[in-house]
Amino acid sequence: MKLRLAIVGAGPAGIYAADILLKQERAFDVSIDLFERLPAPYGLVRYGVAPDHPRIKGIINALRDVLDRGDIRIFGNVNFGTDVTLDDLKQHYHAVIFSTGAVRDAPLGIEGVDLDGSYGAADFVNWFDGHPDVPRTWPLEAREIAVLGNGNVALDVARMLVKHPEDLLPTEIPDNVYDGLAASPVTDVHVFGRRGPAQVKFTPLELRELGELRDVDMILHDEDFDYDDASKAAVASNKQVMVIDRVLQAWRKRETGSASRRLHLHFYAKPLGLVDDGTGKVSAFRYERTRPDGEGGVEGTGEIREIPIQAFYRAVGYFGSPLDGVPFDEEHGVIPNHEGQVLHSESNEIVPGVYATGWIKRGPVGLIGHTKSDAMETISHLVSDQSNWWSPSHPDEESVEALLTERGVRFTTLDGWHRLDEHELSLGTERGRERVKVVPREEMVEVSLGGADPVVDAPTVDA
Numbered sequence: 443m444k445l446r447l448a449i450v451g452a453g454p455a456g457i458y459a460a461d462i463l464l465k466q467e468r469a470f471d472v473s474i475d476l477f478e479r480l481p482a483p484y485g486l487v488r489y490g491v492a493p494d495h496p497r498i499k500g501i502i503n504a505l506r507d508v509l510d511r512g513d514i515r516i517f518g519n520v521n522f523g524t525d526v527t528l529d530d531l532k533q534h535y536h537a538v539i540f541s542t543g544a545v546r547d548a549p550l551g552i553e554g555v556d557l558d559g560s561y562g563a564a565d566f567v568n569w570f571d572g573h574p575d576v577p578r579t580w581p582l583e584a585r586e587i588a589v590l591g592n593g594n595v596a597l598d599v600a601r602m603l604v605k606h607p608e609d610l611l612p613t614e615i616p617d618n619v620y621d622g623l624a625a626s627p628v629t630d631v632h633v634f635g636r637r638g639p640a641q642v643k644f645t646p647l648e649l650r651e652l653g654e655l656r657d658v659d660m661i662l663h664d665e666d667f668d669y670d671d672a673s674k675a676a677v678a679s680n681k682q683v684m685v686i687d688r689v690l691q692a693w694r695k696r697e698t699g700s701a702s703r704r705l706h707l708h709f710y711a712k713p714l715g716l717v718d719d720g721t722g723k724v725s726a727f728r729y730e731r732t733r734p735d736g737e738g739g740v741e742g743t744g745e746i747r748e749i750p751i752q753a754f755y756r757a758v759g760y761f762g763s764p765l766d767g768v769p770f771d772e773e774h775g776v777i778p779n780h781e782g783q784v785l786h787s788e789s790n791e792i793v794p795g796v797y798a799t800g801w802i803k804r805g806p807v808g809l810i811g812h813t814k815s816d817a818m819e820t821i822s823h824l825v826s827d828q829s830n831w832w833s834p835s836h837p838d839e840e841s842v843e844a845l846l847t848e849r850g851v852r853f854t855t856l857d858g859w860h861r862l863d864e865h866e867l868s869l870g871t872e873r874g875r876e877r878v879k880v881v882p883r884e885e886m887v888e889v890s891l892g893g894a895d896p897v898v899d900a901p902t903v904d905a
């Protein structure tokens with residue numbers, strides 16, 4: 443018996459799932475096809491992790507080692523839902539694992555969120571990481587900017603906005619991003635969180651980085667540090683909170699006033715809305731001051747404040763997207779599942795042959811490493827669930843390529859990825875950089891397919 447498995451989404455979750463299954467002791471052979479909508483693998487590691495986090499980007503090396511073993515086929519530039527459907531997969535595979543992640547911003551229901559100058563973090567991240575499907579330019583005209591959120595993505599966004607672009611040059615920052623940031627007149631970036639310093643979701647490493655930014659003052663406010671008992675207990679009992687508190691307390695003691703840019707951290711701020719300047723543009727952020735409710739949460743104080751800004755970024759979480767023919771939980775933006783085994787939305791019954799892993803399984807929280815344990819759980823169900831697998835009419839490997847070719851899908855392969863990867867690396871060598879990322883999708887595909895003369899002068903950007 444040979445299990446023909448389709449995995450949709452070549453981010454870390456999909457790649458780890460394939461790797462774990464191949465290494466697992468099992469009573470059957472396995473043949474895996476990985477479908478990815480982009481011509482390049484690695485999901486948010488390539489298109490989410492900030493360019494000035496080379497250590498994290500380095501995880502790509504481990505993922506590349508898995509793909510380079512050559513026992514997983516990749517079909518890149520193939521979108522599930524349009525290029526292949528669930529019915530197609532049922533004809534060619536015994537089962538499918540969806541690992542499509544979460545690639546868009548969670549909605550935020552505040553007044554004025556659709557005004558000009560109000561942006562989602564995911565869109566900005568896509569821009570600064572050179573995603574092929576987003577515009578190459580980003581409006582950076584604001585002097586004062588608010589970033590809403592107290593997680594690591596909020597810190598990435600705030601850091602990329604406030605950091606002097608010359609300090610990003612040694613990193614993988616794309617050229618068009620450098621040019622955009624270099625023209626930014628920003629002086630003040632304000633990060634807002636609803637709760638207190640002892641309840642943030644930042645990790646200490648990411649937070650500490652802010653304090654190391656050149657020519658940027660960290661501004662904190664005494665009123666946010668009058669801890670209630672629950673906050674004091676959190677600082678005393680949780681090592682991560684303790685370190686975060688220590689970092690913040692050290693910043694409070696720093697001399698400020700000489701830097702040309704400032705990064706303000708505001709706590710206990712519940713967003714109310716964005717103020718229209720009369721022409722449809724953001725002119726201020728309005729919020730209600732909150733206070734600890736004694737149980738680790740917060741309650742409103744009724745005190746309304748406004749701060750002038752010309753741009754607003756919401757970093758309030760990512761959100762999964764529904765997939766054709768696959769159950770979807772609209773409230774949480776995930777595929778409903780029990781430990782990776784997909785369930786019908788209403789009946790909660792198992793959907794035979796369909797599994798999920800990564801952010802689309804458990805929601806957009808957690809680090810890349812967490813997708814590994816996720817994958818282990820999903821794979822253990824897949825392996826012990828043979829009676830629920832599909833019975834494909836065309837399980838042979840060739841028929842999938844034939845289907846895509848017949849449909850005119852310009853799919854790329856592992857060899858194609860190697861070609862694109864080498865091309866990007868060689869462009870980097872020419873420029874004295876590690877890599878120059880190819881951005882336009884068509885050019886990525888051309889290079890991958892071994893196009894006679896890839897247009898290297900077309901808008902390529904450093905990765």
Ligand SMILES: Cc1cc2nc3c(=O)[nH]c(=O)nc-3n(C[C@H](O)[C@H](O)[C@H](O)COP(=O)(O)OP(=O)(O)OC[C@H]3O[C@@H](n4cnc5c(N)ncnc54)[C@H](O)[C@@H]3O)c2cc1C
Binds near residue numbers: 498542598
């Ligand atoms: C801004 C940001 C910064 C982060 N920084 C860090 C960090 O520094 N360190 C860390 O450990 N973690 C970080 N993370 C978290 C990390 O990126 C995630 O934990 C991880 O990427 C989730 O993996 P995944 O495979 O589930 O999803 P993804 O990485 O999103 O991969 C999903 C893949 O599925 C593909 N796909 C989606 N829909 C389809 C479709 N219809 N057909 C075919 N393919 C499809 C996508 O193109 C993508 O390649 C960060 C996340 C964000 C958003």
